[in-house]
Amino acid sequence: MILLLSVHYSRTSDLERPDLLTTIPAVPIESYRDGFGNWCNRLTAPAGEFCVSTDTVIRDAGLPDEKDTTAEQHTVERLPGEVLTFLLASRYCETDILSDFAWQQFGQEPLGWARVQAVCDFVHDRIRFGYEFSRATRTAVETMKERVGVCRDFTHLAITLCRCLNIPARYCTGYVSDIGQPPPYAPMDFAAWMEVYLGGRWWVFDPRNNDVRLGRILIAKGRDAADVPLTHSFGQHELVDFNVWIDRVDDNPIQ
Template identity: 35%
Template sequence: MNLPLLPDLPPHTLAIRIGCALHYDVDEPAPMLLMVQPRLATGQELVAQQFSIDTGVEIEQLRDSHGNHLLRMMLLPGANRLQHDAVLFVSAEARDTTTRPLHEPVFTAATLPMDVLRYTRPSRFCESDKLGARASELFGHHVPGLATARAICEWTHRHLEYRYGSGDPSLSACGAIDRGYGVCRDFAHVMVALCRALDIPARYVAGYMPLFQADDSDIGLDFHAYVEAWIDGGWQVFDPRHNRPHVGRVKIAHGMDAVDCAFATIYGQASTAYFQVWSYPVDHQRERVGDPVQMPDYAAGAASAAGVGGSGS
């Protein structure tokens, strides 16, 4: 069998294989929205992709108000096995703003584009309207813009203790600050809320994070949450959970908070029977979409140690 010829890997680029396998058991038909497809953006080029559901139901492609890709389908009574698999080209250089300098023109509410201005407002899980005084006390002495965002990222990283499996879908940024620990979802909510409290547009981002070039056992085993803040006339990446650059991150979606970026929204009762996420560098000419997932040794070891689950990394 002759396989289709795929494009060569461009210079300074990595091929990353991402995907997930999700199994749900339901008693009654349940509509479902699934948000696992990568968002096409600068520095993130889709090479190949496929999605399957073993019940053979019709799948509808949609986009939400933030421009994120969704799949809508019906879960049928019994077992429903879903799988998404893709290969992308991404930059081999970290895109985080942890260290690189930026020029900072002043942007105010009077000059921000409307599609950016929306991300200065409070939301259900990022109650920036309750954090104004605290944000000013903590970060008011920093130069507005990049310096402030970096300080918020570092404070969030140091203030919250990471606890794998501690995710609470009802916990907001204020609750996470008071509790003092959480998962990547909570780190992202806290930074977003504090940025917005100081009129820095910020949005919650969901994606895949490969494990290589990092020694944290949780990366690459789950979907990952991080932050984009509007600085220097564009969206800049911050990761308060890790507070350092990472290579190979793949973006799925962005929104006001985790509500807009939930990987699965089910309208009815369903139990999760199986959950697996993968994200790792690959030779895209040798290992294709649809091939058996070849989890690297380090990722397989981390998965065994941490346990694969949907609590967020």
């Protein structure tokens, strides 16, 4: 198995303790960085019940995602070479099929931040969220047609539309908390969102939630979900239990 469950290197300095991968039963683990800089753990799982987990405390400023509505959109010839791969089609993002639609739908929107936000608004309003709609093989085109999905489907569709509009976009996976949100709270899960390249840097956009979120913790990023599966198995396996939690630690706990 290959597992991408460790906090991204950009946040490791915020960890109170290492978020080491542990297994029951214990097995040797080999770690390495993939081509996108993500930290990967490689192991051979024994037959029978096998549990993997990570746990840590991370310092977070508790601020919403950064925003700059004046961030400019670069013309393709002015983009750095390292971001060009995030303009191309990928496993779940069929830019060749959705290109004409993207330009018809968003071609009159102002360049830059406003155009990306228009894409997020469209995806958020068009797609109905539900865990019962989860399907590992659903692509952006299928999401457009079926109009249902989970956060990865929202993200793949928004990424594809942005790439069609010559805006580099990449897929991110990690934790998004319910801190600051009104109850009731849905069961916690890993989340997917995107980053787009505007004004010389990458910015977070979240087409599934499309609102202010606190405590967003990045695990991995790539072209789409095919690059950053949380777990990848090279043999038959069955997931029998799955738990994700993000709890706020009180700064001044009552003794």
